[in-house]
Every structure is written in C-alpha cells, then in structure tokens.
Amino acid sequence: MTATTAPSTAPVLDLKNLTRRYGSLTAVDDVSLRLPSGARHAVIGPNGAGKTTLLNLIAGTDRPDHGTIALGGTDITRTATARRSGLGIARSFQQPSVIGELSVLDNIVLAGWRHHPLRRGAWWRPSRYRQHAESATRHLEAVGLADSAARPAADLSHGQRRMLDLAAALAGDPRLLLLDEPAAGLTDGDIGRLLTILGGLPSSVAIILVEHHVEVVAELAETVTVLAAGRVLITGPTKEALAHPEVRDAYHATAAGQIGADRDGAPEAAPDGVRDTAEARG
Amino acid sequence: MDLLDAHFVPAVDGVAYGLLLFVVAAGLSLAFGTAGVLNLSHGTLYAIGAYTGAELSDGTWGGLAVGLAAGTAAAAAAGAGLSAATIPLARRGHLAQALLTFGLALIGGNLLIEFFGADDLPVRVPEALDSSVTLLGHRYPAYRLCFILMAVLLAAFGTWVLTRTRVGAAVRASADDPQMLATTGHSPRAVHTGVLAAAGALAGAAGVLGAPIIGPGAGTADTVLMLSLVVVVLGGLRSLWMTLLAAIAVGEVQTLGVSLAPDLAPYLLFAAMAAVLILRSQFTEPATAGAHGGGDGGSDPVAWLRRRLSASFSGRRAATATAEKAVAEKAVADRREPVPSASGGPLRRLLSGGRDDGGLAARGRKAAPLLALLVLLIALPTLLDAYTLSLAGSALALGLLAISVAILTGYAGLPTLGQTAPFAVGAYATANLADAGWTAGPVQIVVAAIAAALFSLVTGPAVIRARGTTVLMITLAIGELASAAINQLKSLTGGADGLVGFPPTQALFGGEGMVEESEVYNYALAVAVISVVVTVLVLRSPAGKLLTGTRNAEARMRASGHPVGRYLLIAHIGAGALAGVGGSLMVTVQQYLSPADVGFEIAAFALLAAVIGGSTSVIGALLGAGLIVFTRDWVASSWPGHGPLLLGALFVAAVYLLPRGLAGLRLGSGPGGRGAAKADQLPPDHDSVPAGKVAP
DSSP states (O other), X not given: OOSSOOOSSOOSEEEEEEEEXXXXXXXXXXXXXXXXXXXXXXXXXXXXXXXXXXXXXXXXXXXXXXXXXXXXXXXXXXXXHHHHHHHTEEEOOSSOOOOXXXXXXXXXXXXXXXXXXXXXXXXXXXXXXXXXXXXXXXXXXXXXXXXXXXXXXXXXXXXXXXXXXXXXXXXXXXXXXXXXXXXXXXXHHHHHHHHHHHHTSOTTOEEEEEOSOHHHHHHHOSEEEEEETTEEEXXXXXXXXXXXXXXXXXXXXXXXXXXXXHHTTOOOOTTHHHHHHHHHHO | OHHHHHTHHHHHHHHHHHHHHHHHHHHHHHHHHHHOOOOTTHHHHHHHHHHHHHHHOOSSHHHHHHHHHHHHHHXXXXXXXXXXXXXXXXXXXXXHHHHHHHHHHHHHHHHHHHHHOSSOOOOOOOGGGSSEEEETTEEEEHHHHHHHHHHHHHHHHHHHHHHHSHHHHHHHHHHHOHHHHHHTTOOHHHHHXXXXXXXXXXXXXXXXXXXXXXXXXXXXXXXXXXXXHHHHHHXXXXXXXXXXXXXXXXXXXXXXXXXXXXXXXXXXXHHHHHHHHHHXXXXXXOOOTTOTTGGGOOOOHHHHHHHHHHHHHHHHHHHHHHHHHHHHHHHHHHHSSOXXXXXXXXXXXXXXXXXXXXXXXXXXXXXXXXXXXXXXXXXXXXXXXXXXXXXXXXXXXXXXXXXXXXXXXXXXXXXXXXXXXXXXXXXXXXXXXXXXXXXXXXXXXXXXHHHHHHHHHHHHHHHHTOOTHHHHHHHHHHHHHHHHHHHHOHHHHOGGGOEEXXXXXXXXXXXXXXXXXXXXXXXXXXXXXXXXXXXXHHHXXXXXXXXXXXXXXXXXXXXXXXXXXXXXXXXHHHHHHHHHHHHHHHHHHHSEEOGGGGSHHHHHHHHHHHHHHTXXXXXXXXXXXXXXXXXXXXXXXXXXXXXXXXXXXXXXXXXXXXXXXXXXXOSSOOHHHHHHHHGGGSOGGGTTSOGGGOOO
C-alpha cells in the first residue's frame, strides 16, 4: 500500500496542485497527493512548512488559491466544512477543541449528531437523544473517558481534552481522519494509548497525521510526505522518507529542538507565523 | 457648475465637520485599538469639552484659550478616571467595559445637564472670527475656516506624537503586545491611563473648538458618539489616513448629503457602516454561503426551512398549547412520589435538557425561582396601584426584549444592540393593526411575531457571520437604520411624533377592548408566560446544547458537520420573533408608541438587563428588565430629572457587583452557572463572550 499507486479504485483523497498564499507568503505550494482508502499517511516538516494549512485546506476551514481536492472521486474544493464532515472527513485540532460548558458525554453526542442515523428530531425528542447518548458512550469508552462522561469538559486535563477531541473526530465515523499533532503535550503513557487507539482503527479509515514525534510517525505511518516551505520535499514509504538526506538536513536539524519543546507541553503551531502574517495584512 | 456653486458652502462645511469627527474618532479609535476599551462615553467627553468651552467663551481670544485649556484638561481627567474604572474589567472582555462606559455616559450626561442646564448653550467665538470671509465668491464663516486649520494642526500633532516620538512608540507597542511592553520597563497600566487621558483630551479639545459646529446640548453626546463610531468602523483601526478619509466622507454626508438628498442621508451612514462590517467579517470568516445543505440534502435554505417547518409544526403547536399547564403540573409532580425519570413525560424531560441524570428534586430546584416569580406576578394586580401595575406591564414587554437579547448574547454568542429593530417592527405592526381595526390580541401577537421574524430573517445573514464586538457594531447599525426608517416612514410610524389614539387591544377575539390596567396587565402576563415557557422549553432542549456548542467551540461544531450558520440564523429569527411579541405587548400596555421607545437607549437597557440576569438566564433577563423599569420609572419619579443618573448608577453597579449576573448569585448550578464558573478556560478567541459569562 503506497501513497502514489491506486490502480483500480478511486483514491480516498486526491490533491492536485494545491496552493494557498497569505500575502507574499506561500504557505502551501503546489502540493499534490493521492491517498488510497485506508492509508496511514504522515505529513512532517519543520515549523512553518505548511502542514496545518494543508490540513485546513483538506478539512475546509481554509480555501486554496489554486488546485483541487477530491474525496473518493468527488470534487470538494468549494465544499463547506460542515458538508465535508458529512462526506466523511473528520479532524482533530492542534489545540484540542472541546465545548467546555457541556458535559463530556454531550460533547460526543454533538460531535456524532449529524452522523447518527436518528439525527432528525433529536433536538427535541428525548428518546432520540438517549439513543445518541448510547453511541456516544461507546466512543468515550474507546478513548478511556467513559468514567468522566458526566463531568463538564472544561474540567478535563490537557491529555483528556486531546482524547475527547479525538473521540469527537471518531464520532463522525470518518473515512478520512485528519490528526493535527495528536501527541503534542501528551505523557508517554497517553502516547501509548493514542497509538493503541489509532492502530485499532478499521482499515477503511484513512489517516493523515501531522506530527513532530518521530516515534509516533514511525509507529503509525506507512507513508510520509515531507513538506518544507510549503513544497513537497519527498513522498514515499516512511523509512525511505525519513532516511532521505535532504530530510535530515531540512527536517531533523530544525525539528530536534522542537520535539523537546513539545514534550514540555507547549505545542507550537507550525502555521502560527503564517496566520500572523495574514492578520497583519488584513 | 451651478450644482457645484449651490453646494459649495455645505461641501466646505462637510470638511470642517469631517475634521471635527476625525479628531473625536481618533480618540475613540485610540482607546479601542490600544487600550481595548469600547468607550460608549466618548461622546460625553466631547460634551464636557463643548460645555466647558461654551461656558468660558466670552468673545475674546483669551476666553477661547482658557476654555480650550480647561475643556481639554477636564476631558483628559475624565478619560483618566475612565481608565481607572475600566482596568478592573479588562479581563471580562469588551462587553462589560462597553456597558460600564454606557452607564458612565448616562451619569455624565445627567450631571452636565444638572450643571449647565437642559437648553443648548450659546457659544461666543472670538470677535475677530465672528465674521464672514469671501471664499471663491461665497460668504463663509471665518471661524469654520479657522477651525479647519486648527483641526489639521491638531491632527498633524497627534500623528506626529504617535509615529515619531518614544511615547507614541510605547502606545503602538501596547496595542500589539502589552506584555512585551511591560518587559521593556513601561507599565501597561500607565500606558492604559495615558491613552485614555489622551483620548479624552482629543475629545475635549474637539469639543471646545467644535462647539460652534456641534454645539453643547442634550443630544450632543449621542450624536458625536454615533458619528465617530461610524467613522472608526469605516476607517478601520489600522490607518489614520483611512480614518481621516472616512471622517471627511461622514462629514460630507452629514452636510452635503443632507442638502442634496435629505431622504437618503440618514440611511447612508449606517448602511455603509453595516456593509463595511459585513464585508470585513466575510473576509475573516470562511465562506459558507450556499453550502449549508449538510446531510439534509439540497442547499436551498428556503426549501429546507419549509420542509423543516412542515415536519415539526404539529409537534411544536402541541408543546405551546400544553406548555403553561406543564409548568403547573411539574410543580405538583415534584411533590408526588419520585417517578423514575425514564417514565416521565417527554415534556418534563425536555425541561431538564433531555438528561436523565438530574433527579426530580434538582429539577424542581431549577424551576423554583421561575415559579416563585410567576406566583408573585400573578398576585401583582392585588398589590399595586394602577400606575405601578402598568409599569409592571411595560417591564414584562421589556423583559421579553431582554430575553431575546439574552438568547442571542448568552446562548448564540452574538452580543446585540439591535434587537430594538424587531421589537420596533412588532410594535409598529401592532399599532397599525389596531389602527386598522384589528384589535384581537392573538392576531396582533402573531402578526407582530411573524413580522419581526421575517425582519430578522432578512437581517440575520448580516449578523451571524461576525463574532464578538463586530456583532455589537453591526447590530448597532441595524438598530440605527431602523430608527432612521421610523423617522422617515411617517405614514406608518407617525415619524418623531409617534402613534397614539388607536383602539385598545381585545384580550381574545371579540369582546370589549381592555382599558382597565389590571386587565391589560393580566393579558401581558399571559402572553409573557406563554412566550417564556416556549423559550425555556427550546433552550433546555438539546437545541440549546447546539447553541452552546456553537458558542463554545464553533470550529469543532463545523468540523463535526453542524451547519452552524443555520443554527445561528434560526436563533436570530426566534429571538426576533420574541422581541416582536415584546413590542406588541408594549404597545398594548402603553397605548402609544414613540421612536424613543425603540431607540438605542432601550437597546442598551435590554443588553444590560440580559447581562444583569447572567446572559443565559431567562429569569435573570426578566428580573433585569424589571429592575430597569423600576429604576427608570418608579424610583426616578420621586427624584425628577435624574432618571439617567439612576440608570447609569445601575449600569455601573451591575457591571461591578454582578460579574456573573443575578444567575451567578444562585448557589445551584443552572445551565448558565456551571459555564460561567468555567468560562475563564474558554479559548482566547472568545474574548468578547458576554460579561456575564466571564468570571474574573
């Protein structure tokens, strides 16, 4: 299973010449990528390489200036985020995004709401809502948060928030899961659990993983794309990509310090500089 | 050439007017951009300068100089005081500060009238300038030419300070990163105070010099504030040149525009303001238009709405009909044997938010304040005299408006100053219906609600794209546009005179019109109870959670496939309908309707009532509205002429003493209480969540 060959079936994700500019800065520059169904793909690169921008483009929170995005053969370049979720794209956020005022269970009920077969009428029919809660509980059990179901999500620790964010992404039964630095700020034990959860996902779910932890990438990803300054440096099987001399130069040299920083629980955004530039311009 | 000739004087006037606004708006922009204070008392700072200058003006240069020094100093001192007042609120977001400054503006305005009298003060310019010069064949007041020169000098000086001096560098640094500034040895507090004092000085100096153009009077502060808000919004916060351009444009609209197209000019400013805000939020927010089909299939919102309505209408009607009974039943049920919650009726489970974890006792506790209030309200006619009872009726009407503001501000996260617009639509619809002979109460209520809902459907797309302070400004523009329309459409609204003399409302179809205060009050109470119960049912249902999720973690909701824009639009329409019902009630209770009943002040009152109540608390909003009407009409009647002062004091006290609103006083954790306690952990982009939600 490689990223570049999908002879018979349509690839689950097909990016063609994707470009996103913020003013004079090109955050994502002519990126093309084909992922077969069930791919385990990682996107790595130094800070500011455009990894999160790429995820945002795929998830729909950002729009490309050029290029097309196709999901399972359907063009979704201009499709809104919410609609893409309905088509099977789910994501986690770099800063875990939880609804602090609602209970952990309600968070997952809302996350799975639009994907539940009985979603119609759930907003006012209690029996429907209870059925939603049952499937939400299953998702919480999968990430080990079932005991905290009744707690307000704002009370959770950082690691628990990551797990809740992941459960919220999985509650949509995605066929393409976008993970934005899921291991950032996690303890080693939490990372172990994360690997177990992700490793146990059915093979129908394709994963794109943006991650600084090389161990997580090596453990999970079968293929890797290395981005540098918005361009694809190399795409290939994990081992080859990580061993590529240019990757050592472009990535390892700058990323070594960054990995240490992440462990201190201060996940830093790759595109933060990018966003700042955009804001300064607007 | 003739056209140019005829409008030469207004055009030059426009430049003077524009420069005046530029100096004032620069202060407002400085305060908001660098100190983060949305200063709704900025117009009052101008008025301080204008009154001082007018009082000290005696037709000599010396009088002008003394006036300039005194007016500038007084306004600067007021600005410094404002800084001291707002610093403790800095962590509570823009809304708390805006409400505080509005309260201070009410107090300041009242004190100014106290000292200087309610009439417009005459201003005597130095005699040398009290003449006309000939300008390109036109006679033109010398003072205005001189003012243009002085304003240019003032603006140039301000720009020089800001861009070329160390002080200016510190101020600009403070706008970007106060913490970084602190590490370089500047106290952010000192910068904050300095910035607000400088903003006050600018407004004060503009007030002294501009007094012959916008003179000191009762409406000065409001006019100046509104116009400079428009300038700041049009010009943006980034560039002084854009602000200057916007100021001149606004000045020209106010002078040249009024002389060229008097019918259009009132709309032009606020329409432009709304357009700029909407366009700007369009660029910052991801575009979602036309793609809200979601899993429901089809992206046509109207078709979707129709399908949705036909599917759920029967259910909702049943809910409405039994709603009132349900509340009473619930109280009884709470005392009966503990029914397992699984076998409770769906309505009752709805009341508890569809959750099964709360016991009946807990639910009873939650509803207890609402029930206690209901009992009190039912008993009111036997307790109060006729006049006070009619005040209570007004409070109910304003209470519905406050609840609709609370829904948008607290639940949907859209702080609004424009709910008076659908409120006005409902009110004028009712008055016109009555005038045409349709006096049956249910007809009036339903028509008012539908008209207001349609209005909110139209304005909704402009509101729901933006977040935070931008919403405040867009809704303010909508409210002002509605006010302008009310003043123009005299055949429907009676213009500034308002409407009076229409037949009283009948409680039901047929029968006599209600003239007794107690009859009217009971009608108002019945309508209010039904509206509140429907609102509470919807908010406590999972639909309320959808709104909470949208407010707390919008990106997560979108990523999970929720059509966030659709939820917000529906909330906006529902809140609009509720405001329309409130407007209809107000007309029935008052039996007259004037533009002041639906003006900016009422919008601010409603926002305060919602915030006093705790933003997500329906009962809190009702009590807040009651408190405001009680203060404005009942307490103030025993101290005539000090209504604004008392209301201002109420604003200030509410903002300081009730950081989480009345709802925060309760020990139990209602739907709002828990969130309020945790609100400080909300993501930083929620800096403008309502004051009631942000615990210090």
